[in-house]
Amino acid sequence: xxxxxxxxxxxxxxxxxxxxxxxxxLQLNDIEKISSRELxxxxxxxxxxxxxxxxxxxxxxxxxxxxxxxxxxxxxxxxLGLDSEYNCIIIGGGNMGHAIANYERFKREGVILKGxxxxxxxxxxxxxxxxxxxxxxxxxxxxxxxxxxxxILCVPREVGQKVATQVTDLGxxxxxxxxxxxxxxxxxxxxxxxxxxxxxxxxTYLLGE
Amino acid sequence: xxxxxxxxxxxxxxxxxxxxxxxxxLQLNDIEKISSRELxxxxxxxxxxxxxxxxxxxxxxxxxxxxxxxxxxxxxxxxLGLDSEYNCIIIGGGNMGHAIANYERFKREGVILKGxxxxxxxxxxxxxxxxxxxxxxxxxxxxxxxxxxxxILCVPREVGQKVATQVTDLGxxxxxxxxxxxxxxxxxxxxxxxxxxxxxxxxTYLLGE
DNA sequence: CGTAATTGGTACATATTGTTATAATTAATT
DNA sequence: AATTAATTATAACAATATGTACCAATTACG
Numbered sequence: 050x051x052x053x054x055x056x057x058x059x060x061x062x063x064x065x066x067x068x069x070x071x072x073x074x075l076q077l078n079d080i081e082k083i084s085s086r087e088l089x090x091x092x093x094x095x096x097x098x099x100x101x102x103x104x105x106x107x108x109x110x111x112x113x114x115x116x117x118x119x120x121x122x123x124x125x126x127x128x129l130g131l132d133s134e135y136n137c138i139i140i141g142g143g144n145m146g147h148a149i150a151n152y153e154r155f156k157r158e159g160v161i162l163k164g165x166x167x168x169x170x171x172x173x174x175x176x177x178x179x180x181x182x183x184x185x186x187x188x189x190x191x192x193x194x195x196x197x198x199x200x201i202l203c204v205p206r207e208v209g210q211k212v213a214t215q216v217t218d219l220g221x222x223x224x225x226x227x228x229x230x231x232x233x234x235x236x237x238x239x240x241x242x243x244x245x246x247x248x249x250x251x252x253t254y255l256l257g258e
Numbered sequence: 259x260x261x262x263x264x265x266x267x268x269x270x271x272x273x274x275x276x277x278x279x280x281x282x283x284l285q286l287n288d289i290e291k292i293s294s295r296e297l298x299x300x301x302x303x304x305x306x307x308x309x310x311x312x313x314x315x316x317x318x319x320x321x322x323x324x325x326x327x328x329x330x331x332x333x334x335x336x337x338l339g340l341d342s343e344y345n346c347i348i349i350g351g352g353n354m355g356h357a358i359a360n361y362e363r364f365k366r367e368g369v370i371l372k373g374x375x376x377x378x379x380x381x382x383x384x385x386x387x388x389x390x391x392x393x394x395x396x397x398x399x400x401x402x403x404x405x406x407x408x409x410i411l412c413v414p415r416e417v418g419q420k421v422a423t424q425v426t427d428l429g430x431x432x433x434x435x436x437x438x439x440x441x442x443x444x445x446x447x448x449x450x451x452x453x454x455x456x457x458x459x460x461x462t463y464l465l466g467e
Numbered sequence: 468c469g470t471a472a473t474t475g476g477t478a479c480a481t482a483t484t485g486t487t488a489t490a491a492t493t494a495a496t497t
Numbered sequence: 498a499a500t501t502a503a504t505t506a507t508a509a510c511a512a513t514a515t516g517t518a519c520c521a522a523t524t525a526c527g
Contacts, residue, residue, distance in 0.1 A: 062463055067440075112474040113472055143357070148352070154438075160462070231276075246363050253342075256408075267482075313506060320492075323504070
């Protein structure tokens, strides 16, 4: 759990995964140190903003030197909660569920796929990612038995809210929501939406500008 | 092309697809009129903000009456550019490409899937969505011949920039980017990113708060 | 030890959002 | 037809949030 003196705004939080990505790349290229100015040029931000962003979590840089890539990456990894492991399930074994299940990156960062669920008899029993798809009837039992932290929703709009309510009732505290609707969940549950339709429409808007 | 007196901020633009979604739902439920107060309660915004948002594009409401759902929906549809049609291609016929290709919503809103491309010999020739997957070797010819407006990138990180450059060189002006990297494109090209890894990391961050 | 580089933090500027108030307009009621 | 209630459009303002500029303090390094 975080204990930062300053409260951090959502816009800053949304930049953290980007920092993490760039720092990971730098480390892979054996770059040991980087200045805010260099990182800014790389990421298309201002050096000032980067220093401000990073400093809201703590003084990871060294004056006159810059930032140690490895240390900063580890720090951000921890801030993002990626030093812990998470058990996750995918609900909806269609193409989108399939796609997510095969994201190697998830496992590499400690998000472990424990199960995939669907209602379609043709899908149940097939292998998706590393697991065999189970029927939704088994969901309640499974979540209780496996301490699931995150549910990834890839279900049709019509059943999205129902499924969200079901999993949060069972104690799931995080939802990555690919279903194109706004979910209503308890206060202690966090939802991150990936709304592909909205993204497409934003694109068509921008095309007309 | 838009001709609005006021310039509209990106935060407002990002809300437009939401308005469109809610208005579409209202219309499906045969609701003919709605006040800013009612819509605000539905969407979790303030009435004032809704009036301000909508008014930045024109006076679609009627004093003493509210907004006509059908008219407002049509207006937003046009603002979003969804009164035109767009030819699109998907690059990368893996699970993600598959998932997008089967989104019925895209076609319904005038975004027509013209082709799917991949390099994998096992994927080329299979049917994805409504089309047969072609080899990337045919991409250049195809884009020229079919006036492609939008390219949907579902390729691995390593080749994302290369493909983006290729399609923009051929005149594609919009990219919906599912590949987890930041693309560099010409000024007149618009990119909308859907970064699933970033979304997951935002979720793990929020879980630790 | 001196110089150049660089952060941390503060102050400032800009953008966004929310609130309040009011005139204009419409619908509903009597 | 007149009155009342509802509601938007618009402006002004306040409160936040976000981004930028600056500079003292610190460090690296020759």
